[in-house]
Amino acid sequence: MRTDLIIVGSGIIGMSLALSLSMKKKKVILVEKNFFNNLRVNRIYAISEKTKIFFENIDIWDNTENINTLSGMNLFYRKFNQENLLSLAKKDSCSNIGYIVQSKDIMSSLKKKVEKDENISFLDNSEIKSLDESSGKVTAVTSDNKKIESEYLFSCEGINSSMKKKLSISNIYDNYNSKALVFNIDHTARNNNIAYQIFLKSGPIAFLPISENSFSMVVSIKNRYIDEEKFDKDNICEYIKNITNNKFGEIKLSTKLISFDLIGFDSEKYKHGKILFVGDSAHSVHPLAGMGLNLGISDIIELDRVMKENKNNFENNNYFSGYARKQRIINKKARQQLKFIEKIYSIENKFLNKFILSSMAKIQKSQFAKEKIIKHANNNLSFF
Numbered sequence: 246m247r248t249d250l251i252i253v254g255s256g257i258i259g260m261s262l263a264l265s266l267s268m269k270k271k272k273v274i275l276v277e278k279n280f281f282n283n284l285r286v287n288r289i290y291a292i293s294e295k296t297k298i299f300f301e302n303i304d305i306w307d308n309t310e311n312i313n314t315l316s317g318m319n320l321f322y323r324k325f326n327q328e329n330l331l332s333l334a335k336k337d338s339c340s341n342i343g344y345i346v347q348s349k350d351i352m353s354s355l356k357k358k359v360e361k362d363e364n365i366s367f368l369d370n371s372e373i374k375s376l377d378e379s380s381g382k383v384t385a386v387t388s389d390n391k392k393i394e395s396e397y398l399f400s401c402e403g404i405n406s407s408m409k410k411k412l413s414i415s416n417i418y419d420n421y422n423s424k425a426l427v428f429n430i431d432h433t434a435r436n437n438n439i440a441y442q443i444f445l446k447s448g449p450i451a452f453l454p455i456s457e458n459s460f461s462m463v464v465s466i467k468n469r470y471i472d473e474e475k476f477d478k479d480n481i482c483e484y485i486k487n488i489t490n491n492k493f494g495e496i497k498l499s500t501k502l503i504s505f506d507l508i509g510f511d512s513e514k515y516k517h518g519k520i521l522f523v524g525d526s527a528h529s530v531h532p533l534a535g536m537g538l539n540l541g542i543s544d545i546i547e548l549d550r551v552m553k554e555n556k557n558n559f560e561n562n563n564y565f566s567g568y569a570r571k572q573r574i575i576n577k578k579a580r581q582q583l584k585f586i587e588k589i590y591s592i593e594n595k596f597l598n599k600f601i602l603s604s605m606a607k608i609q610k611s612q613f614a615k616e617k618i619i620k621h622a623n624n625n626l627s628f629f
């Protein structure tokens with residue numbers, strides 16, 4: 246088989262990239278290990294304005310169900326009260342604060358579009374068994390012995406990229422010495438579509454409103470604060486009630502509680518010959534600002550820009566070198582920003598605690614500063 250591009254992994258990033266490349270009239274073969282399995286993991290995403298515009302451009306936003314537009318974002322430092330609050334609302338900026346979307350809704354919208362696209366072929370339950378780049382092109386053999394010849398291969402396999410293992414490409418890690426607990430809750434008092442983040446000394450806790458009476462929760466806990474009693478399924482709702490002063494009424498767990506170690510990383514390379522890394526395959530960040538998917542979409546926007554502006558021949562080995570250089574710097578900076586916020590907000594020091602509170606109070610009064618923060622978040626933490 247011959248194609249212009251192979252994409253390995255049909256998560257949100259793989260399918261979005263395929264649609265974006267197809268709009269450039271490129272033929273794409275998507276190779277996916279197990280689509281059904283990936284669909285079963287239902288994550289909740291905070292989507293920025295930049296990502297939303299990208300989804301509009303590939304024509305999937307209007308067909309995605311249950312999009313919740315945020316009316317505000319309330320950040321609390323240590324205590325859940327007015328004195329410790331920084332609130333960002335739509336009125337503070339000319340654009341929206343963000344959107345909350347379930348991965349199953351966005352995945353099914355993407356899949357429908359991919360299935361209809363004549364430039365995209367989908368190989369499910371398949372993996373790449375071997376790779377050869379010696380001819381100047383990529384020759385890949387799949388686990389069911391299909392030989393594919395292509396100009397480039399994009400690894401969009403998520404954090405455990407098999408391509409990186411095959412090519413011995415390692416990661417530069419941030420160990421947060423923390424666990425994340427992810428689950429959904431139903432609550433009786435309405436949340437008015439406001440997202441919340443409480444920075445406790447044990448780590449940040451994010452509340453993403455899925456509807457007026459339910460939140461998706463990401464609770465990060467420093468390992469030294471892990472107390473199995475408090476953070477297990479029988480006690481977590483009481484814990485949330487306590488830290489929010491009963492603001493959300495009665496709380497009940499509506500999904501399983503999933504726990505994993507929090508690790509951030511950047512791939513030491515984003516490009517190896519004609520193989521490129523995109524999305525979680527190239528980088529992973531702390532979930533405190535809900536940026537993982539948004540950074541992956543920024544990768545695709547940059548690939549798109551390169552293809553629009555690059556005057557080189559598409560076959561040229563250096564065609565995507567600019568992507569690899571620029572995104573590596575941008576994603577490293579994003580990871581460092583989140584690492585800095587996580588660190589500074591978890592330090593217990595009287596002087597620093599006072600300084601943070603007074604800075605938050607100053608920002609709270611400054612329309613200009615709030616607008617800048619919203620703009621930066623909506624630009625997926627990029628300064629460019």
Ligand SMILES: Cc1cc2nc3c(=O)[nH]c(=O)nc-3n(C[C@H](O)[C@H](O)[C@H](O)COP(=O)(O)OP(=O)(O)OC[C@H]3O[C@@H](n4cnc5c(N)ncnc54)[C@H](O)[C@@H]3O)c2cc1C
Binds near residue numbers: 279372
């Ligand atoms: C708890 C949690 C909350 C999050 N919240 C947010 C948020 O609010 N906002 C946000 O922007 N981001 C968020 N993220 C990050 C976000 O989930 C990821 O950045 C995003 O899913 C990455 O998408 P991806 O397509 O790169 O990888 P994945 O979603 O992991 O998809 C990878 C795909 O590749 C396939 N695959 C893997 N290996 C192979 C192989 N060898 N061969 C073929 N196929 C393969 C998999 O089956 C899968 O379909 C969150 C992450 C977590 C863990």
